[in-house]
Amino acid sequence: MMLLWLAFAMLLLPALWLLILPLRRATAVAAAQRDVEANDRTAEQNVAIYQRRLASLEAARDRGDIDDARFEEDRLELERSLLEDTERLRRAPLKAAGAGKRLVPVVMVLVVIASVAWYRLEGAEGDLALYAVQQEVMSDPEASLPELIRRLEAQAARQPENPKVWRALFPLYRDSGRVAEADATLTRLLELEGRQPWLLAELAQLRYFAAGRKLTPEVQALVDETLAEAPGEPTVLGLLGIEAFEQGDYEAAIDHWRRAIAGMQDPNAAEALRQGIRVAQQRLGVSPEAAESGAGLRVEVRLAPELEGRVPDTTTVFVVARDMAGELPPLAVTRVTVGELPLTVTLDDGDAMAPMARLSQVEQARLVVRVSPSGQATPQPGDLMGRRDAVPVGEADGEPAQVMIDRVVE
Missing domain, CATH: 1.25.40.10 (Tetratricopeptide repeat domain)
Structure with missing residues (x-):
């Protein structure tokens, strides 16, 4: 457990460093901002523009293009525009580069406390214990x-x-x-x-x-x-x-x-x-x-290449033989996993689920192979399935019937 907490401490160090990093850069950022403000000539440019426009208005009045009333109106508009531009250029004084540095340790402590509290509530400390x-106990020979x-x-x-x-x-x-x-x-x-x-x-x-x-x-x-x-x-x-x-x-x-x-x-x-x-x-x-001999089926089960990797190797695969009319319980059922595929299995009367429904009772069977991520015997959406109808039931050591798992249950 001590190693776990040490690992958590190592993970917290980069987070705490990121909290300190802005303070280390604060002096350089403040100096750069002061230089920008000291060299800013925007206000002078606005005044020069105002003076040129005012001169143009005066020349237009002297030529008689505009009367005195229009001149006063346009001059007031120029002055208002200059005041607005100047107001927008006003800046609050820069704070000292070290301002707020006392808050950083407080935030760092809060980050550590919040992280520990969250892990105790949502983490797996109990499972690790x-x-x-x-x-x-298992490693103690006297336990x-x-x-x-x-x-x-x-x-x-x-x-x-x-x-x-x-x-x-x-x-x-x-x-x-x-x-x-x-x-x-x-x-x-x-x-x-x-x-x-x-x-x-x-x-x-x-x-x-x-x-x-x-x-x-x-x-x-x-x-x-x-x-x-x-x-x-x-x-x-x-x-x-x-x-x-x-x-x-x-x-x-x-x-x-x-x-x-x-x-x-x-x-x-x-x-x-x-x-x-x-x-x-x-x-x-x-x-x-006698119960387990006689008629049977060999089934070769394969997973289509396009479906490979869709489910884990430990996923259950049901290989089921049913009567063609679908009136009886499954005649034979066996269970394997995806990791065992491709695989040839043998179904016979020993795999029957009920005495009244066995492979030896039929001449043909319908093979259904289903990959069940839920592990349930009943079909579920998302299961993978393959099927083959009218497979002759013969000797249990006969040629295998091939079934390809190639579609998804909707």
Whole structure:
């Protein structure tokens, strides 16, 4: 943290120098202005012009071109014009070159105070303190999980409005079995960040297991609220799969878990759900090998050159196979990232989202590939998309069908 403040001080030095710079130049500027005013001959030129015009008026009167009344009128106009020109040339006396220099230190102090106050209000000092604590504990070979939790709890007391502190505490409470503290942490996060679907899903899962794997009315309300905002939220779908499995509804469990895998980013969690799917298939009397063999599609996905660089490499790409009539749920779904393209993926019955809709049920499929910056399974404006219709479904090791991502969803 000391290095940070030293860096801020180094940045403030040029700003303070710019405040002092006008004073250093003030003497030279004042001398130049005095020279300009001393050598100014504008007033003399105005008087000479007045005298020439007055002489012309007198000559015109003597020749009889104008009468005395017209002469007096024009002479008064000349005098008025001369007075106005002279008035405009009047200058206020120059102040001393050092005038106002006492105000500069005051302004410098105010700049420093305002900068520090602004950073404390809008800066990331709290995040840096949190990061420093985490790095310090992790680099200590004698540090322990309770020590990390204690240090983070101290940070939570110092900066209770920082959601990142509570985000760091939640998994530590959860994984160490401190359910009440984990629940309170999620509740605090909901207060700070609003009722976001992923927070509601985590709270629903925590209370589901705390209730002994029972879908209580309180947990059901959280599940319903989450699905209303994010129908593909993987944590809640995984929870519903567990509940269906516990109730012996293995087809529903498989359906929920496959949908959860489609929106899941953690490969370890996805593999755990695949294991659960295999167990559910065995309970149904279907061997996993039989369920995942047979008809399939190999899909070669490419991004059009004109769209390259439009989204980060970590952006999610959904590869989806659907029936030609569009009457069934997706027959197969897999998820990759833009950085992996170009890529050839294999879709088969193991990638189905529901037991009643699988690739082996159709002879032709429609392939839809969508790049989703939001990571949502439902299309959003700005998504990139590619499509290919009437692709024959054959052996999973057949020739790949090429799909080019070449247009933007409006």
